Amino acid sequence: MKRNKFTITIVGHGYVGLVTAAVWADLGHKVYVIGRNREKINKLNHGEVYFYEPGLKKLLQRNLKSQRLKFTLNYQEALTNTDMVIVCVNTPGNHDGGADISAVINVSKKIIKNLQANFTVLAIKSTVPVGTNRKLLKLLKKYQKPGKRFAIVSLPEFLREGTAIKDTLHPHRIIIGVEDKRAEKLLLTFHRRFKAPILITNLESAEIIKYASNAFLSMKISFANLLSFLCEKTGANIEEVIKGMTMDKRINPHFFKAGIGFGGSCFPKDIKALTRILNKYQIDASLLNGVGKINQLAWQNAAHKTLKLVGSLKNKTVALWGLAFKPGTDDIREAPALKIIDWLLKKGAKIKAYDPQAMKNTLQKFDNVLYCKNALAAVENADVLIIATEWPEFKKVDWQLVKHRLKKPNIVDGRNLYYPDKMKQMGYNYLSSGR
Numbered sequence: 001m002k003r004n005k006f007t008i009t010i011v012g013h014g015y016v017g018l019v020t021a022a023v024w025a026d027l028g029h030k031v032y033v034i035g036r037n038r039e040k041i042n043k044l045n046h047g048e049v050y051f052y053e054p055g056l057k058k059l060l061q062r063n064l065k066s067q068r069l070k071f072t073l074n075y076q077e078a079l080t081n082t083d084m085v086i087v088c089v090n091t092p093g094n095h096d097g098g099a100d101i102s103a104v105i106n107v108s109k110k111i112i113k114n115l116q117a118n119f120t121v122l123a124i125k126s127t128v129p130v131g132t133n134r135k136l137l138k139l140l141k142k143y144q145k146p147g148k149r150f151a152i153v154s155l156p157e158f159l160r161e162g163t164a165i166k167d168t169l170h171p172h173r174i175i176i177g178v179e180d181k182r183a184e185k186l187l188l189t190f191h192r193r194f195k196a197p198i199l200i201t202n203l204e205s206a207e208i209i210k211y212a213s214n215a216f217l218s219m220k221i222s223f224a225n226l227l228s229f230l231c232e233k234t235g236a237n238i239e240e241v242i243k244g245m246t247m248d249k250r251i252n253p254h255f256f257k258a259g260i261g262f263g264g265s266c267f268p269k270d271i272k273a274l275t276r277i278l279n280k281y282q283i284d285a286s287l288l289n290g291v292g293k294i295n296q297l298a299w300q301n302a303a304h305k306t307l308k309l310v311g312s313l314k315n316k317t318v319a320l321w322g323l324a325f326k327p328g329t330d331d332i333r334e335a336p337a338l339k340i341i342d343w344l345l346k347k348g349a350k351i352k353a354y355d356p357q358a359m360k361n362t363l364q365k366f367d368n369v370l371y372c373k374n375a376l377a378a379v380e381n382a383d384v385l386i387i388a389t390e391w392p393e394f395k396k397v398d399w400q401l402v403k404h405r406l407k408k409p410n411i412v413d414g415r416n417l418y419y420p421d422k423m424k425q426m427g428y429n430y431l432s433s434g435r
Ligand code: UGA
Pocket: 157, 158, 159, 160, 161, 162, 214, 217, 221, 254, 255, 256, 257, 258, 259, 260, 261, 262, 263, 264, 265, 266, 267, 325, 326
């Protein structure tokens, strides 16, 4: 097969669906995106994005203009002449920690009922527990129309918020869980241009690879945090400990930084879901339980440092830099900063917060926080500053000016952004993680 232009239908327009659609359209494919909210679909068709992701709006507008990208509520329209359908709907956590896959099932049924080509690939990008795709295949067969064959593929996604466009354009790896030869050939042809290593495997392995990758990275972060607690008690330095460890080529330094812990819509949800899957198969999941527990201790440890610096927090003013779960996004889901806000408010503190992108979202949850127009405004008259997200602008602040504005020169750095010795030299009471 020599073709390099495809017609693709994507279901769902969250981070994964929308970024994938915009990037693939920009590569020259014709992309339809199916949604279910008329207002959002209209906005998207007018080039408006309802969350922040660097570069996405421009990419969306360019591809709407070239008519390679279209958003619709209509399955029939989006499935005419399609080569493959990519399901990107979300699988939120259930009350018991398991993944809620009902949206994946519902949209897949609709797709199969509306199939028009004689052969269609149905690729599931949504993160689903092992066994889901095979069950789905069995279920969907019941709705299959005569002569309309389809193949199920597990196509896990590894993009990160904040760098989603780059990650989609230049993926580090492509994992394809596929057992149908025709589908395999089509997906290999489609993905060839990305020049990333491709692993063809079965449905179950692809499903596990997704959860295992996120759980492993979470585990690395929690391991760094666990060691940082020990460093604080013993006078060791976490950065040197990690440097020494990663001199061993078997231990990779990425995602191995101590701080206030991980957040976001993926790591916390996926370790819970993987725990649930292990439990289902009666496999001891205490390793993963520990990862979650340490992640709680990480933000609590940082929060308690404010008490060390200011004594009681009652009626004290705390400046908070960073609300998003990481830089480059306005996403506050499971953000450590929000857990700290909740804790500070319960202790009677007043909070002045600043984040370059995430204040609007945080206001929906906390209307009793004072949101400031910049980092300097937030520290004005504050008793202590907490740094919760490593936005690049926080690296470039004028520390003399900050000191002048703060009521007391107290800093809790939850992301280990600065050199402790330098901060001390400048007269700060500076506490960070594991140093
Ligand atoms: C994560 C994965 O990195 C992606 O590969 C995956 O596709 C995505 O989940 C998903 O499943 O959809 P994302 O949630 O965007 O991506 O965020 P990350 O960049 O992985 O960061 C997660 C959290 O770990 C952040 O709160 C970050 O601050 C924290 N982190 C990261 C640390 O605390 N320490 C580190 O050393 C690295």
